[in-house]
Amino acid sequence: xxxxxxxxxxxxxxxxxxxxxxxxxxxxxxxxxxxxxxxxxxxxxxxxxxxxxxxxxxxxxxxxxxxxxxxxxxxxxxxxxxxxxxxxxxxxxxxxxxxxxxxxxxxxxxxxxxxxxxxxxxxxxxxxxxxxxxxxxxxxxxxxxxxxxxxxxxxxxxxxxxxxxxxx
Numbered sequence: 001x002x003x004x005x006x007x008x009x010x011x012x013x014x015x016x017x018x019x020x021x022x023x024x025x026x027x028x029x030x031x032x033x034x035x036x037x038x039x040x041x042x043x044x045x046x047x048x049x050x051x052x053x054x055x056x057x058x059x060x061x062x063x064x065x066x067x068x069x070x071x072x073x074x075x076x077x078x079x080x081x082x083x084x085x086x087x088x089x090x091x092x093x094x095x096x097x098x099x100x101x102x103x104x105x106x107x108x109x110x111x112x113x114x115x116x117x118x119x120x121x122x123x124x125x126x127x128x129x130x131x132x133x134x135x136x137x138x139x140x141x142x143x144x145x146x147x148x149x150x151x152x153x154x155x156x157x158x159x160x161x162x163x164x165x166x167x168x
Contacts, residue, residue, distance in 0.1 A: 004028070005131065005167040006035055010045065011160045013136035015104070016167060017087050017128045024075040024127035027089055027098070031127065032166070034100050039066065040164035045140055047153045051107050054140045055090050056161055058101035063149045068099035076114040080126035083108045085137070087128035095122035104130060106141040 003022075008015040021028040034040060034057070043066065045056035058065055074089075074096045082088055082105050090101035095118075103124075115121035130137055140159055148154040 004032065006032070006128075006164060007167040008040070008133075008164050009162040010136065010140070011158070011162065012140050013133060015133035015136050016131050017104075018131040019087075019128040020080065020126075023078040023080055024125055026072055027075050027125050027127040030069075030072045030098075031089075031102065033069070035164045035166065038163075039068075039100060040161045043161050045155065045159040045161070046151065047103075048141060048143055048145050048155055048159075049153050050141060050145075052109060053088075053103040053105050053107075054137060055101060055103040056159075058090075058099070059151075061158060061160070063151060063154070066100070071097045071099055074098060074122050074125050075127070076123040076125040078114075078125065081108075081110055082112050082124060082126055083110070085130045085134055086126045087130065088112075088124045088126045091124065093119060095119045098125065104137050106137060 004019045019028045046059040047055035089098035091098040114123040143155045145153045
């Protein structure tokens with residue numbers, strides 16, 4: 001079976017991502033549920049850290065967090081590394097706290113890979129990679145940011161996810 005593809009239509013252009021269900025089955029299943037439910041429509045890339053990553057998939061234009069399902073187990077110990085162009089789950093400090101938010105690495109960030117089972121060492125689960133549209137990711141990564149409503153690294157001009165859907 002071929003790996004599922006998801007198209008993210010953003011205000012900055014389209015990003016096509018390939019998912020790896022063989023390496024992160026629960027994470028891919030969770031992400032696809034949010035995709036299929038239309039959850040990501042109208043959310044923002046709300047956190048952009050130059051030379052690190054772009055994060056999205058959880059906050060609205062008013063910077064309110066959308067209601068999500070239960071947290072999922074962290075599958076970061078899957079042999080995949082947070083390399084440039086990979087898709088990973090965002091989480092809170094607790095290792096097994098990922099829900100809907102994700103990020104795309106814009107550099108090789110091996111320092112956030114799995115190291116051990118502690119909250120700090122568990123790392124961030126890579127579950128896919130950009131297969132087309134890395135130029136759009138780079139464009140978003142270069143956007144000007146500011147602090148806004150208690151959030152840091154927020155793009156000055158909002159970059160929305162218009163739609164996210166399976167791409168056949």
